[in-house]
Amino acid sequence: MTKLLINFMKSKNLPVLGTLFSNFPTGYKNVITTLSMTVMLSGCSDWFEPTISEICETNSEMCLDLSLDARCRHERADIIRLRYNHQTDTSDAFKYPLLLAFEDYLVCVEEAQHIEHIKRKGKEATRLKGVITAQRELTRLARETKRSLDPYLSYYHWSRHNDNEAFHRFERYAASNKVNDPELLISLASAQIKTDPERTINTLYKALSLYKDADDIDSAVYLSLVSLGTDKENYRMAYVWLGVSEYFDENIPSARRESLGKKFNLPVDILDSVVSDIVSALDNSQFDASALKLHRL
Incomplete structure (x- = not known):
């Protein structure tokens, strides 16, 4: 079964997490x-x-x-x-x-x-x-x-x-509006990631909007978004999703995110606020990438 790649984890010796297909x-x-x-x-x-x-x-x-x-x-x-x-x-x-x-x-x-x-x-x-x-x-x-x-x-x-x-x-x-199972979209993203990173991001965002309980979300989803941001050199996106992953998975250290912020001189105060908004939206089952203006990262 195809797995979403989380390349940055290997390079930074972060703990290996479950794949997006764990459920x-x-x-x-x-x-x-x-x-x-x-x-x-x-x-x-x-x-x-x-x-x-x-x-x-x-x-x-x-x-x-x-x-x-x-x-x-x-x-x-x-x-x-x-x-x-x-x-x-x-x-x-x-x-x-x-x-x-x-x-x-x-x-x-x-x-x-x-x-x-x-x-x-x-x-x-x-x-x-x-x-x-x-x-x-x-x-x-x-x-x-x-x-x-x-x-x-x-x-x-x-x-x-x-x-x-x-x-x-x-x-x-x-791709239709009939989908109410986020796992279907995560499975689709695992195929899209090979050839179309932008569509993969949009598919994962749509999947996150369908979850009714943030505890059901595999942290590999967040880490895949980190990897996608890193691959396209969008380090603000990578920083934000690292922050989200830290909140939901205590085993993920903050050192990677902090290092990223310093290395690329990122506006960490603003990005930390975005992290808080995303976490709040996920906790309340109200995640909406457009409303959160994530395309501006």
């Missing part, structure tokens, strides 16, 4: 929770969903092709719950979390199969069925969703299969 591709449990809650809230009886054991008793076809032993039970439960909650769903929306659930399940059963193989010294592993099922379902779901207009599935096919058509669908959606 989007692996955060399917949040998607599963949202989908499950939607089903639960659809009627009073759904407040008391059946357990996994009860689902398997009444809908054995949802469970029999999975390895039903003690290992990987959480990954298996996610798949079974998705199958159960969306058994009559004809849309593509739930297939993205299902794909990710099968990816996690495959990793788990392959590891478990390897452990079992070592213990049993070459005897047939009991988890082979789970491996075969996961591989088959990943292939089937990928084939079914290859041309889906769903932005998450378009992202999946681009990031997993380097599908350029899927990327263009994803890019068109991310």
